[in-house]
Amino acid sequence: MTCGTEAHSGPSAGVKERPTPPQEPSRPDRTRGVLQPIMTSALSTERSDIVILSNRLPVHQTERDGKQNWEISPGGLVSAMTPILRDHECIWIGWAGTSTDGPEPFTHSGIHNVPITLSEQELEGYYDGFSNRTLWPLYHDAIRPPEFNRRWWSTFVEVNRRFAHAAVEHVSPGGLVWVHDYHLQLVPAMIRRKRPDVRIGFFLHIPFPPQELFAQLPRRAEILRGMLGADVVGFQTRTGAQNFCRLSRRFTSTGGRGLELRFDSRRIQAREFPISIDFKRFESLAQSPSVIELARNLRERLNGVERIILGVDRMDYTKGIELRLRAFQELLRSNRVDPAKCVFVQVGVPSRERVGTYRDIRASIEEVIGQINGEFGELGVTPVHYLYRSLPVEELVSLYCAADIMMVTPLRDGMNLVAKEYVATRVNNDGVLLLSEFTGAARSLRSALLVNPHDDIGLQDALEKALNMPLARQRQAMKSLRRVVQRHDVYTWAREFFGALAA
DSSP: OOOSOGGGOSOOTTOOOOOOOOOOSSOOOTTTTTSSOOOOOGGGGTOEEEEEEEEEOSEEEEEETTEEEEEEOOSHHHHHHHHHHTTSOOEEEEEOSOSSOOOOOEEETTEEEEEEOOOHHHIIIIIIIIIIIIIHHHHTTTSSOOOOOHHHHHHHHHHHHHHHHHHHHHEEEEEEEEEESGGGTTHHHHHHHHOTTSEEEEEOOSOOOOHHHHTTOTTHHHHHHHHTTSSEEEESSHHHHHHHHHHHHHHSSOEEETTEEEETTEEEEEEEOOOOOOHHHHHHHHTSHHHHHHHHHHHHHTTTOSEEEEEEEESOTTSOHHHHHHHHHHHHHTTSSOTTTEEEEEEEEOOOTTSHHHHHHHHHHHHHHHHHHHHHOBTTBOSEEEEESOOOHHHHHHHHHHOSEEEEOOSSBSOOHHHHHHHHHOTTSOOEEEEETTBGGGGTOTTSEEEOTTOHHHHHHHHHHHHTOOHHHHHHHHHHHHHHHHHSOHHHHHHHHHHHHHO
């Protein structure tokens, strides 16, 4: 098995090579840990039957009262995985968020964390460069032109090897390794070469592009061979899985038919596993007295406006934030919306502030918000309220509960869990989800008000329709949406992936 990196098959710089753990002649029952806690003493030797790898650890450091603390991080992957992994002994390997020497392995919220240290130079090449200036825009329909820099590639290979080396050290014989997302696409093959005894899963959280876009990637075959090191390769949609299979057959020596591949005499399963949320948690939060009071206070502070439109996004050029704000601006200009009766609340979660493109998009969005408020604001009337920060989950849910319309309008998105979180909190079956048809969530949330965010007139009309939708129609649509999200929650997602991996 190769992934185009054999020339660098030695240990990562600064990482001492250790003996490969012994292999067992037969694999244990891998259904352990799918539905039941793993009974093992693995953590005492820093080994586990389940090892998770992602770019970041599920926690981040905060300072409170002069003390450093670890807190669960916001974000789709962490939100989806932590409810599952709290019930199972596992090791999570990821970057600790600092360019200095990271902390020693530690346990938080029942998850054993193994930090990976990255230097400033490595962050520039692996994260800021190849991951977020090459892969990210290319995989999101090249909304922004991807940049190709050969120096980034070598760093990307080295960092992927470091993650793979950590997994090799920490996974028990015959265990499961689950690798997450586009930053670590070379890791499955690297683990495979050292630990053929383990089962390896890879899940891509962002879209996987069609042939005509992926073919632009200078290292396309190496990326595909890296992913082909997994036994199960998961995608948000069936289209993503089909794209991967077509490209693997085109650019590598992969055989097989349909979504089942044959590579290096192994069977590889490519499938869609649409990620979801902990429905009961968000529903319960929406019914808690503290959140109900927060939502009530929020509406009162907005001077009793009749309609609240909400957007909650990472600050990213793929999210379509400026387009939805422009649609709102045009409704105000055409007098189809009264700024005294309707308010737009936009939450922008800081993201990739090291990358210049992201600083630019923030400045552009804030300029539009300033234009709208300057043009239509009055004393006591602010058409757009803007929060640039991460919010505690109770405050976020209170916004979901207070909002009459949720605008989720990415130009391209792997899934988008915000849409599902909003649906889960609508316990009275009211509210309107205005959802881009270019999200993975649109495949299942068919009762939402689906829109093409590239169509400015269509987006304006859809927003006006949402603002004036009769309550009976809202409830009909929301009941359907809630059934879908409740039936296919995060536990279903994890159970299906673990089940496929254990087969």
